[in-house]
Amino acid sequence: MVASSLITLASLPLYRLLFHTLSVTGLAIASDVGITANAVAIALLLQVRGMVPLAGLNWKELGKAALVGAVSGGLSYEVMRSIALDGSRRADLMALALGSLTWAAAVAGGLWLLRSELPADLRRRRSASLPSLAEGQAAETMATGKEP
Numbered sequence: 087m088v089a090s091s092l093i094t095l096a097s098l099p100l101y102r103l104l105f106h107t108l109s110v111t112g113l114a115i116a117s118d119v120g121i122t123a124n125a126v127a128i129a130l131l132l133q134v135r136g137m138v139p140l141a142g143l144n145w146k147e148l149g150k151a152a153l154v155g156a157v158s159g160g161l162s163y164e165v166m167r168s169i170a171l172d173g174s175r176r177a178d179l180m181a182l183a184l185g186s187l188t189w190a191a192a193v194a195g196g197l198w199l200l201r202s203e204l205p206a207d208l209r210r211r212r213s214a215s216l217p218s219l220a221e222g223q224a225a226e227t228m229a230t231g232k233e234p
Contacts, residue, residue: 154196162189
């Protein structure tokens with residue numbers, strides 16, 4: 087909680103700068119930077135406390151996902167800029183729908199082109215692994231001598 091609060095305080099000047107230079111788009115970018123900083127801080131704290139070793143992460147897949155996400159976001163931003171926003175709800179919904187479809191198609195295509203394991207991992211059935219997970223947690227709880 088302290089780390090998140092410090093990151094939030096440190097990012098306020100970035101919010102101000104990007105808002106004054108890029109308007110609402112700058113706020114979205116600053117928000118992404120803040121979310122990324124919080125995710126990195128949490129990962130480092132988990133590493134320091136020995137809860138989740140960073141060496142155990144699949145960095146190749148994380149890199150693929152980050153690259154595809156950045157390219158997809160850029161493509162959808164450019165597509166949404168092509169729609170003239172006249173203040174009507176119809177134009178707003180059209181831009182949102184077209185941007186969302188562009189992003190989804192770019193993500194699907196990018197993950198396919200890079201032969202990412204992420205789509206298969208997301209489709210994998212998890213119901214078979216949940217009972218064994220519960221058994222493992224119950225054994226861990228019983229080993230500590232506490233009642234669940």
